[in-house]
Amino acid sequence: MAHPSLRDPNFRKTVLFLSAHDPQDGAHGLVINRPTNKSLIDFLPNHDLNALGNVPVYLGGPVGIHELTIVSFDWVAGEARMTFHSQLSLDQAESLTGNDSKTLRAFVGYAGWAGGQLESELQQSAWIVHAATETILAGIANDETWLELMKSLGPAYHLLAIAPDDPSLN
Numbered sequence: 001m002a003h004p005s006l007r008d009p010n011f012r013k014t015v016l017f018l019s020a021h022d023p024q025d026g027a028h029g030l031v032i033n034r035p036t037n038k039s040l041i042d043f044l045p046n047h048d049l050n051a052l053g054n055v056p057v058y059l060g061g062p063v064g065i066h067e068l069t070i071v072s073f074d075w076v077a078g079e080a081r082m083t084f085h086s087q088l089s090l091d092q093a094e095s096l097t098g099n100d101s102k103t104l105r106a107f108v109g110y111a112g113w114a115g116g117q118l119e120s121e122l123q124q125s126a127w128i129v130h131a132a133t134e135t136i137l138a139g140i141a142n143d144e145t146w147l148e149l150m151k152s153l154g155p156a157y158h159l160l161a162i163a164p165d166d167p168s169l170n
Helices: 050-054 090-096 117-124 134-138 141-151 155-162
Strands: 015-024 026-031 037-039 057-060 061-073 103-115
Touching: 026 057, 026 117, 026 141, 050 090, 061 090, 103 117, 141 155
Parallel strands: 057 103
Antiparallel strands: 015 026, 026 103, 037 057, 061 103
């Protein structure tokens, strides 16, 4: 999660799911709380998508904004274990619709870090590490998701989260 002090507009008040991370090779992730308020059918109007057409699309990050990726978050026996399927084909994704143990989402763009970059940002306290849970990934993630997660960390984080960007204007 973005720390309240992180002002970069690409990541301000975001919740990210890291799908890959290696200190030398870098990291790849998706912003999961910026809905576009559109579904796959809006992005792929010339395809016969059936139930897949209702999959919500999120702004996944500032990199590759012309790429559309469909992912499946999987849950086993109610545990927050997951498998990340990057760039599912439409046929593969369609076969996952209606499966209660899977949450399908689509993302435009992604977030990426070069080797060592994320570690540096973590040392600067730009990010707060939070375990992925079914509640976070299976729910309807939006602007309120970040605030709710900040509240769950305790009163100090909640106060930081609701503080105005420029207290002098208050």
